[in-house]
Amino acid sequence: MIEKTEKLTFKDITSPFTNGIINNNATFRLVLGTCPTLAITTSASNGIGMGLSVLFVLVCANAIVSILRNIIPRKVRIPAYILIIATFSTIVEMVVRAFLPDLYDKLGLFLPLIVVNCILLARVESFASLNRVIPSIMDGIGIGLGFTFSITLIGIVREFLGAGSFFGIPINSIISAELPMTFFILPAGGFMVYGFLMVIFNSVVDKIQKSLENRNRVNLGSRSVNAHISTPEIDTQGGK
Amino acid sequence: MPYWLYLVIGGIFINNFVLSRFLGICPFLGVSRKTETALGMGLAVIFVMGMTSIITFGLNLLLKELNIQYLQTIVFILVIAALIQLIEIVIKRFAPSLYTALGVYLPLITTNCAVLGVAIMNVTELATQNIFTSFVNGISSGIGFTLALLIMAGIREKLEYSEIPEKFKGFPITLITASIMAMAFTAFAGLSF
Numbered sequence: 001m002i003e004k005t006e007k008l009t010f011k012d013i014t015s016p017f018t019n020g021i022i023n024n025n026a027t028f029r030l031v032l033g034t035c036p037t038l039a040i041t042t043s044a045s046n047g048i049g050m051g052l053s054v055l056f057v058l059v060c061a062n063a064i065v066s067i068l069r070n071i072i073p074r075k076v077r078i079p080a081y082i083l084i085i086a087t088f089s090t091i092v093e094m095v096v097r098a099f100l101p102d103l104y105d106k107l108g109l110f111l112p113l114i115v116v117n118c119i120l121l122a123r124v125e126s127f128a129s130l131n132r133v134i135p136s137i138m139d140g141i142g143i144g145l146g147f148t149f150s151i152t153l154i155g156i157v158r159e160f161l162g163a164g165s166f167f168g169i170p171i172n173s174i175i176s177a178e179l180p181m182t183f184f185i186l187p188a189g190g191f192m193v194y195g196f197l198m199v200i201f202n203s204v205v206d207k208i209q210k211s212l213e214n215r216n217r218v219n220l221g222s223r224s225v226n227a228h229i230s231t232p233e234i235d236t237q238g239g240k
Numbered sequence: 241m242p243y244w245l246y247l248v249i250g251g252i253f254i255n256n257f258v259l260s261r262f263l264g265i266c267p268f269l270g271v272s273r274k275t276e277t278a279l280g281m282g283l284a285v286i287f288v289m290g291m292t293s294i295i296t297f298g299l300n301l302l303l304k305e306l307n308i309q310y311l312q313t314i315v316f317i318l319v320i321a322a323l324i325q326l327i328e329i330v331i332k333r334f335a336p337s338l339y340t341a342l343g344v345y346l347p348l349i350t351t352n353c354a355v356l357g358v359a360i361m362n363v364t365e366l367a368t369q370n371i372f373t374s375f376v377n378g379i380s381s382g383i384g385f386t387l388a389l390l391i392m393a394g395i396r397e398k399l400e401y402s403e404i405p406e407k408f409k410g411f412p413i414t415l416i417t418a419s420i421m422a423m424a425f426t427a428f429a430g431l432s433f
């Protein structure tokens with residue numbers, strides 16, 4: 001646990017945020033919260049609605065748990081966390097029901113089920129209960145945005161292939177007569193799109209990370225060579 | 241056909257919890273490596289879902305009486321968490337052999353959305369709502385979950401020995417397998433009457 005006197009560095013605040021979007025991406029990396037990921041991604045706008053609801057609950061729950069982390073006894077922590085999460089998810093449910101009735105109808109059962117979304121309990125338990133308030137809030141925002149991005153992506157793909165539209169705008173006639181393929185709106189299509197997108201996301205992220213590492217290594221290497229030896233022969237070797 | 245039979249067939253095949261309603265996907269992906277653990281988890285879920293259905297049905301009547309239905313989610317999840325703790329203690333005391341079989345899975349069930357899902361469904365979606373239909377719905381949904389989990393575990397045991405592209409190992413191939421299973425289960429929609 002971090003001491004109270006210790007000052008937060010810039011990195012303490014930004015790294016939970018970026019990690020939450022890429023390295024700890026809830027959908028493609030941690031594979032948490034899969035139920036709403038598959039169930040409500042029949043359209044892209046559902047994905048945004050669900051993602052933002054989870055984002056709100058996660059940020060609030062992370063903040064509260066982080067504030068109370070030294071007060072909640074270890075033995076009853078799980079029920080306490082669930083109660084905190086349930087409070088915020090009820091707030092979201094009521095707000096969405098009042099102001100966005102269309103979204104409420106579409107998300108249906110999965111709005112109250114945010115309570116048992118494993119993303120929330122996992123982040124609260126593994127991050128917020130061990131860290132200070134501001135990093136916890138940043139972690140909540142990062143994970144929430146990562147989740148929103150991922151399920152919106154799945155939603156876009158499924159909606160495009162299955163219903164032939166993009167955020168509700170029909171475009172099937174422009175692309176091909178083969179669209180829409182109803183398969184992708186069915187449950188089976190959800191599993192398949194999720195599986196393939198997971199492979200693509202992880203391959204792309206791995207490749208980018210590897211190339212970044214290589215570039216860093218090359219930069220460091222050439223700098224050290226230049227620092228130690230400054231004869232022209234070595235420079236030409238470096239150029240080769 | 242009596243309504244309860246419709247619920248049984250619907251819960252197990254037509255509206256299978258995992259493959260058609262997408263509830264309880266986390267344990268479906270997480271605990272489906274071996275058939276034995278899958279069976280243990282499945283039995284624990286059936287048991288908890290049956291109990292939860294009865295208790296939350298009564299609670300819902302109370303909430304309706306007091307006109308505080310907006311507290312539904314909080315009350316249900318707390319009752320489920322408490323119930324699971326209670327079941328754990330009772331089983332540990334009176335049926336130690338059952339405890340060694342189910343013990344590990346019981347705490348995991350608290351965050352299984354299938355349990356809360358069936359509790360909410362019982363009070364929102366069922367056509368005739370009484371304690372019997374709730375119980376039948378809970379049990380048959382649990383059996384549907386167990387069926388999907390067992391089939392998946394059987395397939396994954398075989399997958400261990402097959403050649404899979406490096407990037408597809410783990411979750412992606414499991415999801416694609418689930419997709420094919422879901423395709424098969426889509427055919428049960430023809431049974432709807």
